[in-house]
Amino acid sequence: MSTTFATWSDWVESGEWADGSDSAMPMLPSLAADVMSLAIDPDVSVARIARVIAKDQVLATRVLRLANSAYCAPMQEVTTVNDAIVRMGTGPVRNVVLAVCFTSRLQGANVYGPQGRELMDHSIGTAYLARLVAERLGQDADEAFMCGLLHDMGKLLLLKLARDFIKFGVPTPSSQEIETVCRERHAEIGARLLRQWQLPEALESPVRYHHDPAASQTHSHESAVSYMAKRLGHRYGFGGAAGEG
DSSP, rough: SSSHHHHHHHHHTTGGGGGGGGTTTTHHHHHHHHHHOOOTTTTTHHHHHHHHHHTOHHHHHHHHHHSSSSGOOOOOOSSSHHHHHHHHHHHHHHHHHHHHHHHHHHHTTSSSSSHHHHHHHHHHHHHHHHHHHHHHHTOOOOHHHHHHHHHHHHHHHHOOOOOOOTTTSOOOOHHHHHHHHHHHHHHHHHHHHHHTTTTHHHHHHHHHHHGGGGGGGHHHHHHHHHHHHHHHHHHSSSSSTTTTT
C-alpha cells in the first residue's frame, strides 16, 4: 500500500485495491479440476463448454472480457458465454479456461474462506432463476443468466481483499467488519470490478442495482430481473436465508 490505512474498511473505501484485483481473482479450486478435464477435450462442443463456463463467475468474466477486447475487434458487445465462444472459437476459449484453471489450482483453497462455496451456490441458483424470470417477461434469458451469476461478484472480491489486507502486516479485519462491508458495499464494488474489466454496461448495471433496480437509469428492467431472482434464490435456499444481501 502506498498509504497506511487504519482499517480494512478504509482500504476498501479508498479504491487503492483496484490496481491488483484482476489477477487476484481465482475460480473456486473445487471446480477447477472438472473444468480443466473438459477444456483439454479437443472435441468438446460449444454448448457443453458454455454450460460449464457459465457455472463459475471468474471464468465467465474472463471469457467475456476476451470476446469484448480489441483482440477480437468486436462490432457489438457480447454479454453471453455462448456468443463469446461463437465469436472466438473453441480453441481460444479452451486456452482461457486452462489458464484460469491452472492459476486457480495454484491458489490456496481458502482464498474466499468458508463462504465461497455458499456464495457460488447462491450465484448459480440466482442465474438459473434469472433465466426463468427473463423468459416469462420476454427478455434476453442468456443475458439475465449472466447478470444473476455475477450479481454477488463484489462479495467474492471483498473476501479476497480481506485476505490480501493481512499481507500488509496490519490488524486482520474482524468477521463483523467483513460482514458489514460485504452487505453494504458488495453491489457497488462488484460493478466497479466489472467496469474495470471493461465488461458491457448491460452486465455492470444489474450488478450495481440488484438491490435497488428503480435506481438504475439505463437497465432498470434487467436490474429488476436480477433483484427478483436474488430474492427467489434466498427464498428457496440457494445459499443463505431470505432477506440476506
